Amino acid sequence: MSEYHGRFAPSPTGPLHFGSLLAALASYLDARHHQGRWSVRIEDLDPPREDPTAADSILRILEDYGLFWDGPVIRQSERSDAYEETLDQLRQQGLAFPCACSRRQLGDRLHLGICPTPGQSDFAWRFLCPSGELTLHDGLQADHSYQLEQDIGDFVIRRRDTLWSYQLAVITDDAFQQITHVVRGIDLIDSTARQYLLQEALKLPHPEYSHIPVATEDNGQKLSKQNLALPLRAADAADVLWQALDWLQQHPPASLRGASCQTLLEWATDHWQIEALAGLTQQPAPAGFRRRS
Numbered sequence: 001m002s003e004y005h006g007r008f009a010p011s012p013t014g015p016l017h018f019g020s021l022l023a024a025l026a027s028y029l030d031a032r033h034h035q036g037r038w039s040v041r042i043e044d045l046d047p048p049r050e051d052p053t054a055a056d057s058i059l060r061i062l063e064d065y066g067l068f069w070d071g072p073v074i075r076q077s078e079r080s081d082a083y084e085e086t087l088d089q090l091r092q093q094g095l096a097f098p099c100a101c102s103r104r105q106l107g108d109r110l111h112l113g114i115c116p117t118p119g120q121s122d123f124a125w126r127f128l129c130p131s132g133e134l135t136l137h138d139g140l141q142a143d144h145s146y147q148l149e150q151d152i153g154d155f156v157i158r159r160r161d162t163l164w165s166y167q168l169a170v171i172t173d174d175a176f177q178q179i180t181h182v183v184r185g186i187d188l189i190d191s192t193a194r195q196y197l198l199q200e201a202l203k204l205p206h207p208e209y210s211h212i213p214v215a216t217e218d219n220g221q222k223l224s225k226q227n228l229a230l231p232l233r234a235a236d237a238a239d240v241l242w243q244a245l246d247w248l249q250q251h252p253p254a255s256l257r258g259a260s261c262q263t264l265l266e267w268a269t270d271h272w273q274i275e276a277l278a279g280l281t282q283q284p285a286p287a288g289f290r291r292r293s
Contacts, residue, residue: 004036006181008062008069009170011043012054014225016061016232018244018289019185019215025244026212026274027183028067029265033272039177040069044077045164064234065241066261074177076169083164086172086202087125087157095201096157098123110153125158127167127198136192139183139210140278146193155194167194175204183274186211186281187222212277215247215285223285230289237261243286249276 008024010016016024031038040062042055059073090096100118101111111126129152135145146152157168170191174182189211199206215223223229232240241264245252250271256264284290 004031004034004181005039005177005179006031006036006183007039007041007174007177007179008067009041009043009173009184010058011046012050012058013046014051014054014231016058017223017225017229018232018240018285019223019229021065021232021240021244022212022215022248023183023185024062024067025065025241025268026248026277027181029268029272030181030183030210030274032265032269034181036181037070039071039074039179041074041173041177042076043166043169044075045166045169047077047163061232061234064261065232065237066265074173076164076173079169079173080164082172082176083158083169086168089202090127090157090198091125093201095128096125097128097154099126099154099156100124100160110149111155112149112153122160124156124160126154127157127194127201129154129197134193134196136196136209138189138192139208140274141186141189141211141281142279144189144193148197152193152197157198167191167198171195171198171202171204174207175199175202179207180205181210182207183210183212185214187214210274212248213280213282215289216282217285217290220282222282223289238264241265243288247283247286249273249280 006027008027010020028038044050087096097114098118099115100123101115129148131149133147135143137143157165192209196206217223238261241261242252242257245268250268256267
């Protein structure tokens with residue numbers, strides 16, 4: 001875990017937009033500034049929500065913006081055997097159990113404690129959450145503390161429809177790829193606690209996490225595919241990259257506006273200061289990237 005290895009891990013539910021570019025760019029620059037590796041992983045775990053053309057589109061846009069990755073692109077849809085091994089380890093430790101409880105049965109309550117073994121085949125697998133308090137340090141945000149039985153509970157690691165949960169797949173792949181640093185949006189910060197608990201149970205290393213602010217619409221909603229964020233275009237790459245650097249508080253010189261993506265990324269790698277984002281949780285996206293009313 002000594003060499004810096006970062007990653008960008010989009011879900012292929014639609015085209016890349018300005019908000020997802022910010023996460024890609026911040027993780028890329030943090031890796032390159034530390035002379036580290038940067039990987040791309042396609043988190044295609046939920047076929048019903050995915051756009052079959054999105055993964056290839058995302059990769060093309062990253063290349064158009066000069067964000068070239070190291071090594072092969074991992075696709076989670078091809079790694080079910082690895083996730084099965086992780087689940088088996090948790091089962092052997094008594095830390096994963098079958099659960100047929102429905103959301104209606106649970107209501108607003110967290111799941112706590114092992115259920116009676118369901119008599120049907122239609123059940124999920126849950127991670128048995130320990131008790132106590134967990135405090136996590138973040139590279140940009142204030143420390144987050146969780147009362148595990150009140151805030152987390154027993155969470156799903158394999159769904160009733162047999163699809164793998166995000167949490168289990170992510171920690172399996174981060175360990176496999178030897179990811180040392182995770183730079184991503186603050187909307188994922190609460191996932192860190194669940195991932196930390198799984199890593200701890202499996203004696204896996206913990207990457208260092210830094211959560212950047214999210215870009216928002218005029219109404220305060222996060223810029224996202226679900227909220228119909230405008231897709232990025234290859235033709236605008238250099239100008240959008242300059243705006244993204246400015247949004248990330250890197251203050252690129254006005255003289256670089258209109259420079260090539262390569263020139264901008266070289267400048268940004270040399271001058272990268274992730275600490276400029278410390279304590280920020282959200283900022284409006286530039287006007288040209290907000291949803292048209």
